[in-house]
Amino acid sequence: MQTSPLLESLMESLRCLPGVGPKSAQRMAFQLLQRDRSGGMRLAQSLTRAMSEIGHCRDCRTFTEEEVCTICSNQRRQNSGQICVVESPADIHAIEQTGQFAGRYFVLMGHLSPLDGIGPNDIGLDRLEERLASEKVNEVILATNPTVEGDATANFIAEMCGMYGVMASRIAHGVPVGGELEMVDGTTLSHSLAGRQQIKF
Amino acid sequence: MQTSPLLESLMESLRCLPGVGPKSAQRMAFQLLQRDRSGGMRLAQSLTRAMSEIGHCRDCRTFTEEEVCTICSNQRRQNSGQICVVESPADIHAIEQTGQFAGRYFVLMGHLSPLDGIGPNDIGLDRLEERLASEKVNEVILATNPTVEGDATANFIAEMCGMYGVMASRIAHGVPVGGELEMVDGTTLSHSLAGRQQIKF
Known part of the structure; x- marks a missing residue:
């Protein structure tokens, strides 16, 4: 027998988070109710704003609430002429933490996967082609994952770069x-x- | 360099959940944004309602959005005359899952801890005393944790039960x-x- 339908629905909703099962959800719900209600309210507000306002950058397709993200609109990064192609916005975080790259990014939000019906336009390669045609790009660094799909995607983009006379490189494995x-x-x-x-x- | 202040604040807020560090928070935020925005919105709504509406049951002090929780207001459970004393609402869940107990509960929300300044009234023993005096109680089952503090709390409550001629029992360890x-x-x-x-x- 349950004492509170609201508590039940909170536990159920928490399970949409990756890695959270019934036990963790229960622990999280009790912890918030017992010790950190203001934290819970802040989380609710952040979630509401993030889920409704965050879209994709017009240029690099990463998550941002602006039309163009802060990296793409940075003048110094525009001048570098390098574009690093990654599969997901989390990869941008990882690369930014190295402090070794000062160019801009392009986020595929996936990889080519013909069997699942994911073709070049589904991962935004039409937009990347526009950028290669219109911007001054010296080098495209392919940092897709070292998987079969990631390698295939990297090769496809390298060929595309060849058509526009842009140098393509692949990160070392x-x-x-x-x-x-x-x-x-x-x-x-x-x-x-x-x-x-x-x-x- | 970060692409989105909203995303940053979402990751920061997620860390109020127990067991969630920077990496998990990042994974959760990206998962919600990429694959489950409606789940994220539902979670935000559940959180807002739960944090603002859930209070404590007048009789047993567990979490509920009603004045009296469904267990306390259940006539059959009132008739049993048994009260099980536990330290936290999560313990009620655990005992309910056994299906072995058909009485009511009393939640201390902690245990006696004189060194931390937590005395009998801080864990609601004044309210338990009122109940012992006014209700027909046959037995108080002490299911506090088998720790030094839990045992001390159980002994204290057992003495209180003695004053009101109510049988007190301790769960087996x-x-x-x-x-x-x-x-x-x-x-x-x-x-x-x-x-x-x-x-x-």
């Missing part, structure tokens, strides 16, 4: 830094051998 | 069903020996 060679799988090791670079003195 | 004896800690095993019961034929 190999042994992770700090990893141990004997723990690395064979495919990664093959990539790391094939992608070896001469040591220059 | 011992080897968990399905557990292995050699894995059980010494204190639990002592409890399980001290609480042994004669096998009757």
Whole structure:
């Protein structure tokens, strides 16, 4: 027997979050009610605003509530002439944290997957083609995931870049830094051998 | 560099949930934005209603949006004359799932802790005393946690019950069903020996 329908519906709603099952949902609901009601209210407001106001950037398709995101509208980044193509907005976060890239991005929001009916226009390649045609782009860095679909998508975009005379490059795949060679799988090791670079003195 | 202040504030707010760090918050925010905006909106509504409308039951102090919760207002449960004292509303869920108890509850929302300044009235024992004095109660089952504080709280309430001529009982502590004896800690095993019961034929 339940004491509160509202509490039940809160637990049920919390389960839309990834990785949250019945037990975690219960723990979250009780924690908020017992100790952090103001946090719960703030979360509700953030959710409402984010779900209704966040759309996609006109230029790079990442999440933003503006028409053009802060990275795309940054003059210094526009001047760099580099576009890094990634599969999801989370990848932008990851790359930004390295502090190594000062160009702009293009977010596919997925990858080519003909079997699922996902073609070039579904991942925004028509928009990328417009940008290659209209903007001054020196290099397109392909940072899609190192999966079969990610590689296929990268090759497709590289061909497209070729048609516009833009250099395309693929990020290096190999042994992770700090990893141990004997723990690395064979495919990664093959990539790391094939992608070896001469040591220059 | 961030692309969206709203997205940032959503990630920050999600961290008020227990067990959610920066990485999980990011994953949750992207999942909701990419795949389940309607779920996110439902969650926001449930949160707003739950945080503002859920209070405590007048009789048992559990969470409810009514004045008296459905368990306390159930006539059959009132007739049983049993009150089970627990530390938190989550304990009610756990006991209800056994289907073994058909009485009512009393939720302390904590336990006695003199060092932290938590005395009898802070855990609602004045209200429990009123109930013992005014209602027909046959038995108070003490189901506080088997910790030092939980035991002390149980003893305190048992004494109070004695003053009103109400029988007080403590739930059994011992080897968990399905557990292995050699894995059980010494204190639990002592409890399980001290609480042994004669096998009757």
